[in-house]
Amino acid sequence: xxxxxxxxxxxxxxxxxxxxxYTRGTANNIKLSGSEQKxxxxxxxxxxxxxxxxxxxxxxxxxxxxxxxxxxxxxxxRGKYLIKAMLISGGNRMPAFQxxxxxxxxxxxxxxxxxxxxxxxxxxxRQELH
Amino acid sequence: MxxxxxxxxxxxxxxxxxxQCYNSDKAALAFIAMAVSYLLLGLxxxxxxxxxxxxxxxLNNYLTFQKTRPLHVYLAISWIFTAAQGGLYYYLPxxxxxxxxxxxxxxxxxxxxxxxxxxxxxAFFMGYFGGREYLExxxxxxxxxxxxxxxxxxxxxxxxxxxxxxxxxYYFSWTIGIVFFYITLSExxxxxxxxxxxxxxxxxxxxxxxxxSMVGSWNMLVYGTxxxxxxQLKGDKKISRSPxxxxxxxxxxxxxxxxxxxxxxxxxxxxxVKTVAYVISMTELLIFGQILFQFRKxxxxxxxxxxxxxxxxxxxxxxxxxxxxxxxIAISIPAINFYTHGTHITVAHAMGTTIGINTMxxxxxxxxxxxxxxxxxLNQKSSWIGKGVLxxxxxxxxxxxxxxxxxLVKISARLENKAFAVMMKNCEPFFKIFAISGIGxxxxxxILIVTVLALVFKKEHNLPLHIxxxxxxxxxxxx
Ligand code: HEM
Numbered sequence: 001x002x003x004x005x006x007x008x009x010x011x012x013x014x015x016x017x018x019x020x021x022y023t024r025g026t027a028n029n030i031k032l033s034g035s036e037q038k039x040x041x042x043x044x045x046x047x048x049x050x051x052x053x054x055x056x057x058x059x060x061x062x063x064x065x066x067x068x069x070x071x072x073x074x075x076x077x078r079g080k081y082l083i084k085a086m087l088i089s090g091g092n093r094m095p096a097f098q099x100x101x102x103x104x105x106x107x108x109x110x111x112x113x114x115x116x117x118x119x120x121x122x123x124x125x126r127q128e129l130h
Numbered sequence: 131m132x133x134x135x136x137x138x139x140x141x142x143x144x145x146x147x148x149x150q151c152y153n154s155d156k157a158a159l160a161f162i163a164m165a166v167s168y169l170l171l172g173l174x175x176x177x178x179x180x181x182x183x184x185x186x187x188x189l190n191n192y193l194t195f196q197k198t199r200p201l202h203v204y205l206a207i208s209w210i211f212t213a214a215q216g217g218l219y220y221y222l223p224x225x226x227x228x229x230x231x232x233x234x235x236x237x238x239x240x241x242x243x244x245x246x247x248x249x250x251x252x253a254f255f256m257g258y259f260g261g262r263e264y265l266e267x268x269x270x271x272x273x274x275x276x277x278x279x280x281x282x283x284x285x286x287x288x289x290x291x292x293x294x295x296x297x298x299x300y301y302f303s304w305t306i307g308i309v310f311f312y313i314t315l316s317e318x319x320x321x322x323x324x325x326x327x328x329x330x331x332x333x334x335x336x337x338x339x340x341x342x343s344m345v346g347s348w349n350m351l352v353y354g355t356x357x358x359x360x361x362q363l364k365g366d367k368k369i370s371r372s373p374x375x376x377x378x379x380x381x382x383x384x385x386x387x388x389x390x391x392x393x394x395x396x397x398x399x400x401x402x403v404k405t406v407a408y409v410i411s412m413t414e415l416l417i418f419g420q421i422l423f424q425f426r427k428x429x430x431x432x433x434x435x436x437x438x439x440x441x442x443x444x445x446x447x448x449x450x451x452x453x454x455x456x457x458x459i460a461i462s463i464p465a466i467n468f469y470t471h472g473t474h475i476t477v478a479h480a481m482g483t484t485i486g487i488n489t490m491x492x493x494x495x496x497x498x499x500x501x502x503x504x505x506x507x508l509n510q511k512s513s514w515i516g517k518g519v520l521x522x523x524x525x526x527x528x529x530x531x532x533x534x535x536x537x538l539v540k541i542s543a544r545l546e547n548k549a550f551a552v553m554m555k556n557c558e559p560f561f562k563i564f565a566i567s568g569i570g571x572x573x574x575x576x577i578l579i580v581t582v583l584a585l586v587f588k589k590e591h592n593l594p595l596h597i598x599x600x601x602x603x604x605x606x607x608x609x
Contacts, residue, residue, distance in 0.1 A: 007383070017388065026400070061337060065182065095194055120396055
């Protein structure tokens, strides 16, 4: 009986904790217009459809053959133009997807959005570098 | 009426045992054959993927890393849960002393699983993706997986109908494994709702949460199995009912539910998410301490039973538990995690545990079953099996070290702000060791896989003495 009580207690904690994670624990206060939101969602959909995460990580989630893209947009060594070039003509290992303009812009909007959320990452990186 | 007959002395343990045959054993063996086939295919794609690290243009037209990685990861994971399921189909009737609850269900499960995996593999080859970590197939295929597990869940609960008061700890592990597989599979599809999909912080956090716990759910299936085998090998039923066994079960369960958080230290979620994650991760120190405490006993047992193949595999798994748990605790410390996150050290952890621990434990389970079902044939192959196990483990040491090595190179490149291409170049020596030792693992495990397939399909000359359709045990055999 004690075992069942412990198991139930743990399970209820799990449900409550999950509820917090789904809401307050992961709230962010970035305000986006409807059209921006649509563009970002479209970019994300392309990112998933072409399985970019097999080679790239966002916040460390994904495969490791290619670079992490969380802060690609604001990185002085990378930025919008490198991203664009890469999406169209590929690289040494990166396939040349030959996306059209509309697709490229959507992916960039998504990566830019991811970058703006990465507050936890940027100050730390700068701190580490200097 | 039961018709059992004692077999001659078991070559492995020096005591006699009774060979039992249940009508579900064929299904169990079919699952085992399917599982090792997944493993062989998965290993092949893993090796191709590792070659793509070394040779940028290797297969870059048709079978890019975009496809080899999901094929490898999906098949490797399928190996783990299919082998665990096959084991359960074998153990459940024996544990509960009754026939499997729904025999056709096991075969329906087999057919559904086979069809689902064929569909998923075809989708990957054709370039249809869902683009989510570990579940990289188109989202609707997740439903196929959920459905294919249903007959398994029904059979599990229908057959054991546990009496919780006296139930051994592995009943609990298996129950949690199945229930949480469903919970986490559903959770990993929450992104289809805008509430999750439109907020990257939430999406990534929930994805880590679901996947971290999903891995925990297979581990529950696998560890439950290893506890059961250990109990059978030692012939001591008290261990798996002791308070200490339950204490560690509940600790493991807590970790399954809350330990995923160390993956999310860099995600901008609320600070308390990290604190909870850190505190929970550190409870693993207790498990670590327990292993250290038991070490002498483990070593003396290993020496005593070294000739038993399942025992040898369990001992190798113990060493890998020790190494990987140590590494996992280290990378759960935020200051260390900041550096190691997003490097091959994470991959070392993922494959170190799935190969070193899960794969060793599952082969222990498979050889334990084959030892009962095909003792004569298994005996003839034991020196090959020994070689396969040794080659795998020696290669795995190199494999694991090379991944940690390339992780360290990446950390130093990051600190020096070097470009990605430069970092990849510096990693090359490690990638070479990674690819070569990966081929070693493929060879070592292929020896085990081919042996298992040969044994599963081999007919041992069984002489049915009596067949009674109402009995639990259908026939008895002579060697
Ligand atoms: C029993 C055998 C194996 C299992 C269970 C297994 C499992 C896994 C898992 C779970 C991952 C995902 C890791 C992550 O990113 O979190 C992975 C990735 C990978 N594995 Fe394996 N693996 C096995 C053997 C091998 C072998 C022999 C090779 C050959 C070198 C290999 C090559 C790879 C590669 C290249 C990746 C992708 C790494 C990346 O994301 O860039 N694996 N494996």
